[in-house]
Amino acid sequence: MILRIQDVNRQVISALGINQSVTHAELFVTPEGEVVFGEIGARIGGSHVMPPCIKNTHGVDLFEAVTDLELGTYTFTRQETSNKFTGMICFPSRAGIIQHISGREDYQDVPGIIDFQVSYEVGQHAGDVNDTMTRSGFTIVEGDSFEELCQTLVDMYDRFVIEVAVPENV
Structure with missing residues (x-):
């Protein structure tokens, strides 16, 4: 197949x-x-998150490389890998009026955060979750080992809070 x-x-x-x-x-x-x-x-698939992960670990800017490749100006140069593991995780979403949602300030104790984005604010209406791209946000994190990275990402996901009020006429 x-x-x-x-x-x-x-x-x-x-x-x-x-x-x-x-x-x-x-x-x-x-x-x-x-x-x-x-x-x-x-x-590039996963364009908001995968290229930054690759750049952080391997030093390769995929956006630049792909553009140069298409224009015929790409030159291969060996990059030094950072010896860091980089990954991302998406935060869940819920439909309703956002009452409380975790923000970057809730993760100040977490080392290695490269990027942290939450798309909603308190008072904003979040729509139904109809596909795998519906999320409240994401984070990109680095760690010294694969195991450490995985544990950090799972811990961040588990700590993420999104509380919504669902209007009665829904």
């Missing part, structure tokens, strides 16, 4: 004439085993 998915992906890329760019594709497999093309974008 993996080979069939790769083949469909190559066909789509070829048909669209994408020669130098990174792509993020969505393909689906039907119950009958047919691979169906959904969509493709000439972009």
Whole structure:
């Protein structure tokens, strides 16, 4: 099945004439085993979070590298890895009027935070959670080991608080 998915992906890329760019594709497999093309974008997957993680650990700016690659000006230079592990976690969302939500100040004791973003403020209406991209925010963190990084991310998620009031006419 993996080979069939790769083949469909190559066909789509070829048909669209994408020669130098990174792509993020969505393909689906039907119950009958047919691979169906959904969509493709000439972009980095996880673009808000993955490139900063890679840059922090490996020193490579993916946005710059992909742009240079497409323009034909990319030059490979070996980067020094930082010996840090970098990862991210998304914070959950709930539908309703935000009464309380964790902020950066609630994590001042957590070392290694690279980025911390929460999209909502108290009093704001948060919509229904209808997909995997619906989240209150995210954080990018570094750690000295994979285990430490994972534990920090799980602890941050567990500490995240979002309290909402649901209007009665909903």
